[in-house]
Amino acid sequence: MSEKESSCPEWEDVEKKDYRGIWVLGDIHGGRISEASLQMLTPAKELATKLDVDVTGVILGSKISKVAREMFYHGADRSILVDEPSLGTYFPEIYASVMAQLAKRFKPELILIAGTMRCREMAPCIANILRVGITADCTGFDVDSESRDVLQIRPPFGAIMLASIRTPFRRPQIATARPNVFPLPKRDEGKMGKIIRAEVDVPKPRGRLVNSQSLGLGRVLLEKADCIVSAGKGIGGPEGIGLLEELASQLGGVVAGSRKAVDAGWLPADRQIGQTGKTVKPILYIAVGISGSAQHVFGIREAKSVMAINTDSEAPIFKYADYGVVGDYRDIVPALIEEIKRTKLSRPNQLAGMEGMTQRK
Amino acid sequence: MQILVGIKWVPNTSNVRFDPKTGALIREGVPSIVNPHDLDAVEFALDLRDRYGGEVNALSMAPPSAIEGLEQVLGMGVDSAILVSDRIYGGADTLATSYVLAHAVKRISNQRGKLDLVIFGQETIDSSTAHIAAQTASWLDLPYLYYVRSVEIKENGFIAVERWLEDEKTIYDLPLPAVLGVAMKSREPRPVRLIYKIRAKAEKPIEIVTNEILKLNPNCVGLKGSPTWVSKIDYTPEVKRKREVFMDPDAGKAAKWLMQKYADEDINLIGGAHR
Numbered sequence: 076m077s078e079k080e081s082s083c084p085e086w087e088d089v090e091k092k093d094y095r096g097i098w099v100l101g102d103i104h105g106g107r108i109s110e111a112s113l114q115m116l117t118p119a120k121e122l123a124t125k126l127d128v129d130v131t132g133v134i135l136g137s138k139i140s141k142v143a144r145e146m147f148y149h150g151a152d153r154s155i156l157v158d159e160p161s162l163g164t165y166f167p168e169i170y171a172s173v174m175a176q177l178a179k180r181f182k183p184e185l186i187l188i189a190g191t192m193r194c195r196e197m198a199p200c201i202a203n204i205l206r207v208g209i210t211a212d213c214t215g216f217d218v219d220s221e222s223r224d225v226l227q228i229r230p231p232f233g234a235i236m237l238a239s240i241r242t243p244f245r246r247p248q249i250a251t252a253r254p255n256v257f258p259l260p261k262r263d264e265g266k267m268g269k270i271i272r273a274e275v276d277v278p279k280p281r282g283r284l285v286n287s288q289s290l291g292l293g294r295v296l297l298e299k300a301d302c303i304v305s306a307g308k309g310i311g312g313p314e315g316i317g318l319l320e321e322l323a324s325q326l327g328g329v330v331a332g333s334r335k336a337v338d339a340g341w342l343p344a345d346r347q348i349g350q351t352g353k354t355v356k357p358i359l360y361i362a363v364g365i366s367g368s369a370q371h372v373f374g375i376r377e378a379k380s381v382m383a384i385n386t387d388s389e390a391p392i393f394k395y396a397d398y399g400v401v402g403d404y405r406d407i408v409p410a411l412i413e414e415i416k417r418t419k420l421s422r423p424n425q426l427a428g429m430e431g432m433t434q435r436k
Numbered sequence: 437m438q439i440l441v442g443i444k445w446v447p448n449t450s451n452v453r454f455d456p457k458t459g460a461l462i463r464e465g466v467p468s469i470v471n472p473h474d475l476d477a478v479e480f481a482l483d484l485r486d487r488y489g490g491e492v493n494a495l496s497m498a499p500p501s502a503i504e505g506l507e508q509v510l511g512m513g514v515d516s517a518i519l520v521s522d523r524i525y526g527g528a529d530t531l532a533t534s535y536v537l538a539h540a541v542k543r544i545s546n547q548r549g550k551l552d553l554v555i556f557g558q559e560t561i562d563s564s565t566a567h568i569a570a571q572t573a574s575w576l577d578l579p580y581l582y583y584v585r586s587v588e589i590k591e592n593g594f595i596a597v598e599r600w601l602e603d604e605k606t607i608y609d610l611p612l613p614a615v616l617g618v619a620m621k622s623r624e625p626r627p628v629r630l631i632y633k634i635r636a637k638a639e640k641p642i643e644i645v646t647n648e649i650l651k652l653n654p655n656c657v658g659l660k661g662s663p664t665w666v667s668k669i670d671y672t673p674e675v676k677r678k679r680e681v682f683m684d685p686d687a688g689k690a691a692k693w694l695m696q697k698y699a700d701e702d703i704n705l706i707g708g709a710h711r
């Protein structure tokens with residue numbers, strides 16, 4: 076490949092050296108910032124050290140100035156704030172336009188964006204307005220010290236391989252990562268930073284928000300669950316889910332599954348774990364009747380401990396598990412439930428007032 | 437309704453292998469399929485046509501082998517199909533791909549005199565970026581929404597679009613034309629019917645659009661038009677796990693073993709005194 080950029084008239088040449096600093100876009104909804112976007116401060120800070128630059132949190136919305144603090148508490152050096160009533164209703168192309176205007180004005184070299192649903196929707200549009208590249212679902216970053224290019228590492232074609240993606244000629248670089256791929260930085264309420272209020276032209280919305288309704292309040296979010304009991308094709312049918320639900324409720328956990336379990340219709344699509352589903356970080360992940368494909372285990376890399384129950388002693392899942400039991404889940408799971416109940420009975424006072432049962436000491 | 441659906445012809449990634457030396461994808465012997473999530477998009481479009489009338493056309497940028505995929509969706513009842521194919525479009529990242537697709541959409545829209553909806557799948561199984569719908573919408577300067585589950589036509593050229601995010605369900609009214617990404621697994625794609633396939637073959641051959649027709653600047657397409665470069669490929673590093681396996685067929689013993697293991701760990705299985 077030649078080292079010279081071909082010139083497409085759709086974009087102007089950029090001076091790479093004019094672009095400095097790392098941005099993290101805040102994913103804000105209902106006046107709160109998502110944990111997923113704060114998690115992006117982790118790679119941002121690592122890269123900022125390597126590149127010797129600052130980390131800026133970017134916050135867009137209406138009446139959201141308080142949110143800027145969360146960015147500081149989690150490690151941002153400064154925040155750019157666009158607080159406009161007209162941003163009260165989210166439209167992907169409008170938020171993208173605002174981000175693009177800011178990027179043109181302040182020229183960051185890298186924008187990191189969480190892979191929440193809203194952000195996955197707006198991020199490619201930001202890249203497009205700026206005529207730059209974007210790399211989705213990164214799992215790691217590095218810097219090529221010579222060129223200052225950020226190496227954006229992501230799995231191409233299934234989760235077995237990782238590709239390094241570079242953007243040698245365009246700036247800013249833009250990358251997203253799924254929730255829970257990076258840990259949340261420690262929160263420190265002592266940290267402060269500078270807030271830069273920016274004015275932008277907010278484009279007029281072309282549609283209107285007619286109705287919004289929260290989905291299943293009180294539902295434990297998979298991304299936040301401490302214990303996940305996960306069903307694979309091996310549970311054999313929807314009737315197996317009930318048994319797993321019982322185990323999950325004993326452990327204060329939730330039920331999820333592999334793609335095959337979802338494809339079979341035993342679980343809704345938003346319960347799928349893995350490369351094309353969710354990335355989770357429970358304390359305990361229990362894989363029941365799951366073979367352990369690369370795409371599946373990709374989603375549980377951040378689990379603290381993995382337990383596996385499978386009839387096949389050769390199943391790859393045992394390589395990805397801390398504790399495995401070879402056997403039919405129809406025998407093992409009820410025995411485990413029994414054992415948990417018995418232990419609870421023998422130590423009742425420890426359990427007083429406890430709901431969530433799986434926890435870090 | 438004039439509807440266009442974007443279809444990607446993807447290697448059936450469950451069979452994909454890599455050359456362990458070079459890290460390159462081995463494409464030989466790997467059959468391609470229509471990206472499964474695009475079948476949801478096709479179903480979505482056909483359902484709209486069934487309810488409101490009009491036409492559904494399929495559009496794919498791909499090598500000529502994708503004709504097979506387009507024939508499949510014609511078999512589902514799509515009215516016509518367009519294959520955008522040229523060597524210089526190869527190696528494109530999502531910016532360069534969406535650039536070509538957007539120009540193809542414009543051309544189709546001009547030909548038909550009208551285009552109401554451009555519908556995409558949520559993401560592809562080979563790259564799963566979910567970029568193309570937003571980027572195509574952006575090149576065309578059209579409003580767009582992802583994760584769409586249903587559409588109703590309203591008066592004055594608006595549609596009501598329902599979509600679900602992690603935590604909320606929203607309904608937006610959007611003016612036509614608009615671009616939609618259909619929620620994964622939100623539909624049951626209808627089966628292919630041989631009669632449709634045969635009729636489509638006889639009456640509406642798949643139109644092939646090359647760059648001689650689209651006349652795009654070669655520097656804006658394919659590898660040259662792509663800001664991102666793949667610089668190297670490695671194996672995913674493995675997470676270290678303990679890999680202790682209990683083999684005794686006695687379930688009671690197995691359960692006790694597990695409980696003991698977690699009692700020894702700093703993980704408290706049954707909850708307790710430590711928070």
Ligand SMILES: Cc1cc2nc3c(=O)[nH]c(=O)nc-3n(C[C@H](O)[C@H](O)[C@H](O)COP(=O)(O)OP(=O)(O)OC[C@H]3O[C@@H](n4cnc5c(N)ncnc54)[C@H](O)[C@@H]3O)c2cc1C
Nearest residue numbers: 307308309333334349350351352364365366370386387404
């Ligand atoms: C691009 C791409 C993306 C993908 N993304 C994902 C993803 O995000 N998530 C995902 O999960 N998959 C994903 N897949 C699919 C993945 O490759 C596997 O096909 C899938 O994970 C297998 O699901 P499974 O383990 O439930 O089923 P199987 O592989 O069929 O395994 C079933 C297991 O159950 C065991 N078993 C059978 N009976 C019992 C019993 N009575 N008790 C205990 N064990 C029993 C069997 O020994 C076997 O190991 C993806 C594939 C591709 C190509």
Ligand SMILES: Nc1ncnc2c1ncn2[C@@H]1O[C@H](COP(=O)(O)O)[C@@H](O)[C@H]1O
Nearest residue numbers: 442443497556557559560565566567568
């Ligand atoms: N080459 C292509 N030709 C037509 N449509 C495409 C192409 N690539 C992607 N799409 C569409 O864009 C959607 C999202 O793809 P992606 O951004 O690659 O995950 C797919 O589900 C398709 O509907």
